[in-house]
Amino acid sequence: MSNDLPMSNATAIEQQILAEIAAAATAEGLETVRVAALGKKGSVSALLATLGKLSPEERKTQGALINAVKERVTSALTDRRAVLGEAALLARLAAETADVTLPVRGAAINAGRLHPISQVTDEITAIFADMGFSVAEGPDIETDFLNFTALNFPPGHPAREMHDTFFFQPGPDGTRKLLRTHTSPVQVRTMLAGKPPIRVICPGRTYRCDSDQTHTPMFHQVEGLVIDDRANLANLKWVLQEFCKAFFEVDDVTMRFRPSFFPFTEPSMEVDIQCSRKNGEIRFGQGTDWLEILGCGMVHPNVLRHSGIDPDIYQGFAWGMGIDRIAMLKYGMPDLRAFFDADVRWLDHYGFRPLDLPSLLGGLTG
Numbered sequence: 001m002s003n004d005l006p007m008s009n010a011t012a013i014e015q016q017i018l019a020e021i022a023a024a025a026t027a028e029g030l031e032t033v034r035v036a037a038l039g040k041k042g043s044v045s046a047l048l049a050t051l052g053k054l055s056p057e058e059r060k061t062q063g064a065l066i067n068a069v070k071e072r073v074t075s076a077l078t079d080r081r082a083v084l085g086e087a088a089l090l091a092r093l094a095a096e097t098a099d100v101t102l103p104v105r106g107a108a109i110n111a112g113r114l115h116p117i118s119q120v121t122d123e124i125t126a127i128f129a130d131m132g133f134s135v136a137e138g139p140d141i142e143t144d145f146l147n148f149t150a151l152n153f154p155p156g157h158p159a160r161e162m163h164d165t166f167f168f169q170p171g172p173d174g175t176r177k178l179l180r181t182h183t184s185p186v187q188v189r190t191m192l193a194g195k196p197p198i199r200v201i202c203p204g205r206t207y208r209c210d211s212d213q214t215h216t217p218m219f220h221q222v223e224g225l226v227i228d229d230r231a232n233l234a235n236l237k238w239v240l241q242e243f244c245k246a247f248f249e250v251d252d253v254t255m256r257f258r259p260s261f262f263p264f265t266e267p268s269m270e271v272d273i274q275c276s277r278k279n280g281e282i283r284f285g286q287g288t289d290w291l292e293i294l295g296c297g298m299v300h301p302n303v304l305r306h307s308g309i310d311p312d313i314y315q316g317f318a319w320g321m322g323i324d325r326i327a328m329l330k331y332g333m334p335d336l337r338a339f340f341d342a343d344v345r346w347l348d349h350y351g352f353r354p355l356d357l358p359s360l361l362g363g364l365t366g
């Protein structure tokens with residue numbers, strides 16, 4: 001074996017590797033070059049493996065030469081790695097520049113808003129929970145029986161026409177389901193499911209075919225029901241008075257109970273609260289105007305019978321109130337339709353911070 005053959009071979013290999021190192025554009029590319037040169041099956045390792053076949057003197061000279069190649073390759077790799085690392089860092093810094101003139105984004109907790117309906121429902125629930133009421137719910141799609149018949153609207157009764165009802169197509173048995181026109185069917189559901197004493201409020205969505213500044217086809221009501229063996233009109237008045245004071249956050253409210261008619265109560269009343277209207281602003285606990293806020297009465301014995309409760313033993317009172325309406329009154333929102341427009345500017349203005357939970361102790365509106 002000639003002396004200069006492996007050497008010229010080594011020089012060629014070194015040139016080739018150094019060129020590849022110089023050409024490597026990424027850390028991964030450089031690693032591939034390293035493995036191809038210095039790895040177990042790499043070209044420099046192959047050169048070193050040839051030493052075993054040489055005579056001791058040749059091995060001495062060739063060994064020194066090949067090791068020198070290995071060192072130069074190693075140091076070229078190190079230098080190139082440093083250059084590529086620096087370039088990668090600069091590229092990353094350029095890509096990650098922050099525009100410090102951008103406005104600071106608020107925390108998510110400050111950005112979200114609770115809809116006034118949710119807030120007012122929570123306020124109502126907090127007030128009645130404090131008086132020992134629990135919350136009952138029922139479905140939006142209701143049977144004709146629970147929405148009307150059990151509430152003492154017999155079939156064909158003209159009072160059914162008071163409600164512009166959305167009916168579904170009749171089922172196989174000929175009965176039509178409907179979108180509940182009020183939350184009163186939850187009274188019946190609650191009485192059928194439990195035994196007196198009963199103290200519940202039933203907030204929820206209700207539906208009537210109606211739309212103008214103060215009516216939307218879907219709206220919200222809260223029903224109240226108290227059944228035991230002595231609940232009377234005086235208790236009803238007290239409960240409603242306490243509610244109004246707490247809800248409107250005033251020390252006193254003057255209320256007016258007007259005789260009215262609902263098939264499911266006897267006697268029935270509508271309740272107005274006294275207020276003043278100055279410059280379009282409504283204030284409660286003062287003034288000479290009256291605002292109707294709810295309907296109420298003593299639960300009709302027929303309703304108790306339909307609900308499996310003996311009217312000779314038990315009696316009670318109920319009321320129904322429009323949540324949207326009292327929300328508009330309390331927070332001065334003039335158009336009900338805006339409640340359902342999903343306009344974030346409106347929600348930003350009229351909405352509530354999600355963690356300002358209404359409580360009687362902490363103040364209802366935070």
Ligand code: DAH
Pocket residue numbers: 181182183184223224262264265294295296297318319320321
């Ligand atoms: N259900 C009535 C309505 O939608 C409201 C109502 C009035 C509910 C009197 C009651 C009540 O429980 O006693 O107009």
